[in-house]
Amino acid sequence: xxxxxxxxxxxxxxxxxxxxxxxxxxxxxxxxxxxxxxxxxxxxxxxxxxxxxxxxxxxxxxxxxxxxxxxxxxxxxxxxxxxxxxxxxxxxxxxxxxxxxxxxxxxxxxxxxxxxxxxxxxxxxxxxxxxxxxxxxxxxxxxxxxxxxxxxxxxxxxxxxxxxxxxxxxxxxxxxxxxxxxxxxxxxxxxxx
Amino acid sequence: xxxxxxxxxxxxxxxxxxxxxxxxxxxxxxxxxxxxxxxxxxxxxxxxxxxxxxxxxxxxxxxxxxxxxxxxxxxxxxxxxxxxxxxxxxxxxxxxxxxxxxxxxxxxxxxxxxxxxxxxxxxxxxxxxxxxxxxxxxxxxxxxxxxxxxxxxxxxxxxxxxxxxxxxxxxxxxxxxxxxxxxxxxxxxxxxxxxxxxxxxxxxxxxxxxxxxxxxxxxxxxxxxxxxxxxxxxxxxxxxxxxxxxxxxxxxxxxxxxxxxxxxxxxxxxxxxxxxxxxxxxxxxxxxxxxxxxxxxxxxxxxxxxxxxxxxxxxxxxxxxxxxxxxxxxxxxxxxxxxxxxxxxxxxxxxxxxxxxxxxxxxxxxxxxxxxxxxxxxxxxxxxxxxxxxxxxxxxxxxxxxxxxxxxxxxxxxxxxxxxxx
Ligand code: FES
Ligand code: FES
Numbered sequence: 105x106x107x108x109x110x111x112x113x114x115x116x117x118x119x120x121x122x123x124x125x126x127x128x129x130x131x132x133x134x135x136x137x138x139x140x141x142x143x144x145x146x147x148x149x150x151x152x153x154x155x156x157x158x159x160x161x162x163x164x165x166x167x168x169x170x171x172x173x174x175x176x177x178x179x180x181x182x183x184x185x186x187x188x189x190x191x192x193x194x195x196x197x198x199x200x201x202x203x204x205x206x207x208x209x210x211x212x213x214x215x216x217x218x219x220x221x222x223x224x225x226x227x228x229x230x231x232x233x234x235x236x237x238x239x240x241x242x243x244x245x246x247x248x249x250x251x252x253x254x255x256x257x258x259x260x261x262x263x264x265x266x267x268x269x270x271x272x273x274x275x276x277x278x279x280x281x282x283x284x285x286x287x288x289x290x291x292x293x294x295x296x297x
Numbered sequence: 298x299x300x301x302x303x304x305x306x307x308x309x310x311x312x313x314x315x316x317x318x319x320x321x322x323x324x325x326x327x328x329x330x331x332x333x334x335x336x337x338x339x340x341x342x343x344x345x346x347x348x349x350x351x352x353x354x355x356x357x358x359x360x361x362x363x364x365x366x367x368x369x370x371x372x373x374x375x376x377x378x379x380x381x382x383x384x385x386x387x388x389x390x391x392x393x394x395x396x397x398x399x400x401x402x403x404x405x406x407x408x409x410x411x412x413x414x415x416x417x418x419x420x421x422x423x424x425x426x427x428x429x430x431x432x433x434x435x436x437x438x439x440x441x442x443x444x445x446x447x448x449x450x451x452x453x454x455x456x457x458x459x460x461x462x463x464x465x466x467x468x469x470x471x472x473x474x475x476x477x478x479x480x481x482x483x484x485x486x487x488x489x490x491x492x493x494x495x496x497x498x499x500x501x502x503x504x505x506x507x508x509x510x511x512x513x514x515x516x517x518x519x520x521x522x523x524x525x526x527x528x529x530x531x532x533x534x535x536x537x538x539x540x541x542x543x544x545x546x547x548x549x550x551x552x553x554x555x556x557x558x559x560x561x562x563x564x565x566x567x568x569x570x571x572x573x574x575x576x577x578x579x580x581x582x583x584x585x586x587x588x589x590x591x592x593x594x595x596x597x598x599x600x601x602x603x604x605x606x607x608x609x610x611x612x613x614x615x616x617x618x619x620x621x622x623x624x625x626x627x628x629x630x631x632x633x634x635x636x637x638x639x640x641x642x643x644x645x646x647x648x649x650x651x652x653x654x655x656x657x658x659x660x661x662x663x664x665x666x667x668x669x670x671x672x673x674x675x676x677x678x679x680x681x682x683x684x685x686x687x688x689x690x691x692x693x694x695x696x697x698x699x700x701x702x703x704x705x706x707x708x709x710x711x712x713x714x715x716x717x718x719x
Contacts, residue, residue, distance in 0.1 A: 109616075128619050128628045150625055150636050152674055168681070174624025178616040 111181050115139065116190025131172035131180055132156050135187060143188035143222050147257075149173045154256040157223040159186040159230050167233045169226055188222035191229060204277065205229050208269035216260035224256050228270045235280040242281040245274050327413065330484055332404050333437040336444075344444065351445025354438045357502040357584070358431065359576035362568075363388040366454065372575065374398075374452035379425050380529050381516070384461035386425040394451040407446070408439040412482040414475065421471035423459070429478065429518055430504035433485040438502070478517035495591025498584060499523075503576070508533040508568065523592075525648075530718040531567040532650045542597050544644040548589040550601070555585045558667030561601055562644045566662055567653070578668030603630070603641035607696075607703040614694025617687060621679060630699060636674045646700030654692050655706075655714040658683070685711040 111134075112121030125134065135141040135158075147155040156172040161184040170179070172187075192200040202210065205228045215221045231252040240248055249270050258266065278285045334347070355361070361372035363379060365388065375390040393400040399407070402417060409415045414428035422428065464470055485501055487493030499505050500522075510518045511526045525535035534540070541551070545562055554560040555577040558570070565573045577585065619628065622640070626632050630641035640646070645654050661678030683691065685708035692711065696702035 127616075128623055130624055150633065150674065151677060152636075165681070170682075171624075176620040176623060179620025181616070181620075 109178060109181065111177050113180055113182065114184040115141070116186055125177055127176075127178060129177045131158065131170075131175045131177060131185075134177050134180075135172060141187050141189050144172050145219055145222055146173055147219070152255075152257070153220070153223075154227060155220050155223045157226045157256070159226050160184070161186065166237050167230050169230045186226070186229075188225055191225055203229065204273050205232065205270065208273045209266070212265045212269035212272075214261065214265040214269045215258070220256060220258040220260075224253065224258070224266055227253055227256055228266075228273075231270065232273065232277070232280065235274060239280055239282045242275060242284050245271055245281065249274070327481060329405065329408055329412070329482060330436040333435075333440045336404065336440075347441045347444045348448055350438070351441035351443070354434075354442040354502065355445055356576050356579040357498055358434075358442070359503065359572055360391065361575035362571055363425070364391050365571075365575070366452070371450070371452045371454075373446070373449060374454045376454070376457055381425065383465040383516070384459065386423055386459045386461065387457040389456045390452065390454055391446060392449055392452040392454075393447050394453045397453055397455050398451060399446065400451060402443075404440050404443040407443045408434075408436060408482075411439055411442070414471070414479065421468050421475070423461075423468075423471060424474065424478070424516070427504040427507040429480060430501060430507055432480050432482045433497075433501045435484050474515065474517070478515065489591075492587055492591050492594075494584065495587035495589075498580075498588050499591050503588070505536065509536050527650065527652060527717070529568060530652070531656065532648055532653050533568075534644070534648055536592055538593050538595065541593055542595075544647045545601050545642055546593065546597075546644070547601070548586065548593050548596050551589040551592065552582060552585040555580070555588065556582065557669050557671040558665075559638070559671050559673065561639050561642050564638050564662075564665075564673055565667065566657065570665065573668055601642055603699055604701050606698050607701045610694055610698055611690060613687075614690045614697075617683075617691040618694055618698075621682070621691075625676075635672055637676070638673070640695065641699050643699065646695045646698075647702065648700075649702070651692050651696065651706045651710060652714040652717060654695060655688060655711050656718050658688065658691065659715060660718070680715070684708075685715075 107127060108124055109127045110122045111125045112119070112123070114120070115135075120139065123138070125138070132144055132146050135144045136146070144158060145155040147153045151171040151174040154171060157169045158172045158175075159167050159169055160180070161167050163184075167186075191203050192206060193203060195201050203225075205225055209215060209221065209225065215224070231248065234252075235248070246267075249267055253263075253266065253270065256266075274280045275284055334343070339347070363377060364375050365372045365377050366374035367377045371392060373390070373392045375388045377388040378385040379388070390398040392398040395401055402410075406417045409417075410422060410426070410428075412428060412432045412434055414422040414424060414426055416422055459466065485493075485497055487496055489496055506518055506523055508528050509523045509526060511521050511524055513519050523536040525540070526533050534544075550560040550562055554562065554565070555573070558565040558573040558578065580588075625637035626640045627637075630639060630643075632639040645657065648654075657676070659678060659680035662673070662676040664673065664675035666672050679688075688711045689706050689708045693706045696704075696706065
């Protein structure tokens with residue numbers, strides 16, 4: 105069995121590789137030790153706390169998250185990945201602009217030490233993107249946030265502000281709910297829907 | 298034409314007579330052994346001793362496995378569905394509630410229900426109640442169980458109607474089934490006096506065969522006792538001694554598995570997890586060792602070692618393993634204590650039928666408090682990440698690398714396994 109693999113991927117929009125890597129390398133180590141992307145946090149190292157959550161962009165299924173601590177480079181090989189470093193947008197001058205989720209976490213004072221925050225940002229971002237593909241009724245939003253973020257562990261904040269921040273972004277963003285902003289309820293009713 | 302009609306008529310008549318006879322043989326009153334004690338004149342100490350024994354019987358017979366209330370609160374108030382090919386059957390309320398439970402029953406009623414599947418008034422129980430196994434319960438144990446049950450808090454919760462399809466929703470029809478498949482009650486006499494306790498626990502109270510023994514078309518247990526069976530979408534493995542030895546079991550590990558829910562060979566999953574929490578974790582090591590010795594009359598001498606791969610391992614399977622599994626289970630499959638099981642000697646990859654392996658990978662396993670302080674963290678579900686082809690690659694790889702199974706599992710088998718699960 106080959107002990108090393110040739111690895112290529114697109115990470116935060118940049119082509120990486122081909123690189124010669126140990127075949128049993130985990131993603132968190134690739135990011136931190138080989139690519140100097142140190143925003144992905146390592147905590148439990150066994151897929152439990154979600155601190156190390158990164159996003160995989162699948163052309164067919166859309167985005168989903170994996171724990172970088174226990175996801176090997178052999179799974180990511182050839183795929184497209186986003187880490188916390190790739191979440192913010194850019195303004196006209198090329199300066200970073202926080203994403204709506206990042207902004208909401210700041211506005212809600214959602215984090216304290218921030219160790220868990222990159223994981224929360226990625227988990228919440230993937231949730232928003234899922235709702236873009238499959239909007240839900242607004243009365244199911246709380247449950248959806250809980251279901252998506254429940255696995256993220258935070259030792260500082262008590263979670264409430266994180267939850268409120270994500271819920272507010274979902275309820276105020278057009279297209280994420282079937283009956284929220286951007287859906288013209290009267291027009292739909294008239295059309296008999 | 299007339300002759301044909303006559304023959305048909307005679308056949309119908311014969312059919313009716315035969316069914317009538319069958320009905321009669323099985324519904325006639327079978328003699329039951331008399332009560333083992335005089336309930337009216339029990340001394341307090343004798344009463345307490347029997348209640349204690351009754352609690353042991355309830356654990357060993359795993360009443361709660363089916364009669365527990367899934368909404369919580371009581372292990373005996375009923376409502377848990379058992380999914381059969383004929384539809385769902387719901388566990389009943391066996392608390393001493395006078396309206397909804399068994400509060401009006403006497404000890405003879407309980408014996409008839411447990412050993413024969415007949416409730417008061419001659420109403421048939423469905424053989425989801427394992428009376429084909431319990432029929433050898435001793436009258437003493439049935440009476441002790443009766444006293445213990447009557448001491449439990451009554452819960453006034455109505456029973457839920459079964460969702461069975463026609464004709465299985467006709468209770469009287471069970472009489473025919475009973476005539477053909479129900480053994481008469483015969484209080485326990487050990488076939489193997491060397492280990493009567495093990496036999497009684499496995500074959501009678503523990504009713505292991507109800508899941509682990511293949512069933513025939515009429516859903517009755519076949520003679521292939523404990524030969525393994527797919528039930529409720531999972532494979533209940535072959536428990537015959539040679540099969541256990543082949544999968545690397547020894548008596549000590551088996552007892553530990555029943556005690557704590559975990560051993561190097563695997564962790565309690567699917568319907569065995571409730572069996573652990575309601576039943577086997579409550580049994581003493583004397584009982585568990587008797588079970589292990591009954592299942593494995595010879596203690597194997599061999600050390601528990603990973604077997605050599607059963608064929609060439611595919612690079613795709615290996616990449617999937619290192620990409621998704623090795624982070625927790627280790628590149629060498631050795632696992633980590635309390636978080637991820639060993640795979641190198643795990644028996645799930647050794648079964649001929651891959652259904653359990655596919656389902657565990659697809660559905661994950663919730664984090665669990667097993668028993669006696671043993672616990673395991675959650676295993677994530679990979680069903681959404683893997684196509685059937687990738688799952689087949691991975692499952693084939695695991696089975697070849699550690700399971701001694703050289704056969705390739707196909708994507709169609711994976712799809713089939715996932716379908717059976719739901
Ligand atoms: S560090 Fe990856 S899940 Fe905890
Ligand atoms: S903000 Fe400190 S761990 Fe979450």
